[in-house]
Amino acid sequence: MTLRDLFWNLHERYHPIVFGGIAGIVSYYFEWVIPSEHKGDILSASLTFGAIVVGFLATSKTILIGYKDNPAYQKLQSLGYIDRITDYLASAITVNLLYCALIMLCFFYCPPYFMSLWMSFGVYGMLTFYRVVMLQIKLLKV
Numbered sequence: 001m002t003l004r005d006l007f008w009n010l011h012e013r014y015h016p017i018v019f020g021g022i023a024g025i026v027s028y029y030f031e032w033v034i035p036s037e038h039k040g041d042i043l044s045a046s047l048t049f050g051a052i053v054v055g056f057l058a059t060s061k062t063i064l065i066g067y068k069d070n071p072a073y074q075k076l077q078s079l080g081y082i083d084r085i086t087d088y089l090a091s092a093i094t095v096n097l098l099y100c101a102l103i104m105l106c107f108f109y110c111p112p113y114f115m116s117l118w119m120s121f122g123v124y125g126m127l128t129f130y131r132v133v134m135l136q137i138k139l140l141k142v
Contacts, residue, residue, distance in 0.1 A: 020124025028116035092128035
């Protein structure tokens with residue numbers, strides 16, 4: 001394994017959580033808040049986006065299960081990549097479900113550090129979603 005391959009593997013695995021953490025820290029440092037006059041609209045739109053992403057990811061998992069008889073799937077399984085793909089799907093679904101739960105909680109109680117959590121989970125969720133989509137596009141090319 002070359003240094004480039006090692007860097008790419010680390011980048012692929014950890015970039016969502018690193019950038020999510022950075023987004024949360026930056027929003028906390030600059031004390032960003034959701035404007036109160038648009039809070040309900042922003043939370044509703046965020047919840048809708050998160051729910052759509054979770055639905056897409058669940059559908060993606062179902063499609064991946066349907067590939068089991070495909071030679072490309074079997075080749076990926078023999079190389080050990082299917083476990084990584086399913087781990088990425090599971091983490092993306094989990095993070096985006098937590099994002100939705102955080103938003104639903106804020107409809108009733110919104111702590112002062114909510115914006116940091118919202119930014120952190122939002123960026124983390126979008127990047128895990130992006131990672132899964134890019135892997136699926138690569139699967140289609142195989």
